[in-house]
Amino acid sequence: MILADLQSRLRIALTNTLVEEWTLFTPTTGTSRPSERTIAFQLGWYVRQTVERTWNVDSEYDRSGMMLESSVQFGPDAGHVPNLIVHHRGLLGPEHNLLLVHVAVDSTTADEPGPGIETAQALQRRFGYRYAMLLDLRLHTEGRRASVTPYWQWATLEHGPETPEPVAVYTPRVLNEITERARRAGD
Template structure:
């Protein structure tokens, strides 16, 4: 699968997550923000519907049972693992490992909780994932109103980083339309 195709499928899955699961993001669901794991689960749920059945969509699938050595852990001492992976279970190599993704909800959790792309690329190279993605939802809550401004950054196994900085997932107009649909669905 080429990068543009995978990005399109992830954009569809993210749109479905935002619209169908909007109550996860709104302050009416409680006082705490949704965890990256929770959002990744829903993103994976909707991504599963867009990829061929030959791919498995999992979170933190440890096929080897090994402890990650320091060289492949995100950010040295902090052990970040991908929130979502798309792969063929039990098989190794880039032809069987499509995507590893890390999701962050907002900056409130602190910069130490969000790995750099170079850290994600260490895992990407170690396990042979064709693509690595960092998705930052940039959730902002003001009063009873929530907003997200998703940005992502991609790397390919062959070329490395696709952009020096994260880029917006949606244009402002498209994001406004999605947010309005999500709010209507959540009411």
């Protein structure tokens, strides 16, 4: 699968996640922001619908049970691991490891920034994932209103960073249409 095709599929999956799961992002009384793991889980359901059935879509899959050396930990502590992967379970190499994804709720305002593309590339090289993607939703809440401005950054195993800096997933017009559709569906 080529990068442009995979990006289109991930954009579709993200759009479906935003529209169908909008209440996940919308604050309600007494609740906190959604976790990266929760968002990745929901995104995984929609990614599953966009890739061939031969691929497995998993969250934090680790059958080896091994501790990662510090050079390939996803972030400053072991708590940062890719929270979504597309692969063939139990098989090794780039032909069986398609994509690793790390989802951030809002890394632009976090006290401790999340992992960068270099960290993703270390894991990508270590385990032979063809593609790595960092997705920052840039979730902002004000009162009972939420907004997201998703940015992503991609790397390929062969060429390294394809987008050295995060880029917007949607144009402002498209994002506005998706957000309005999501709010209507959530009402």
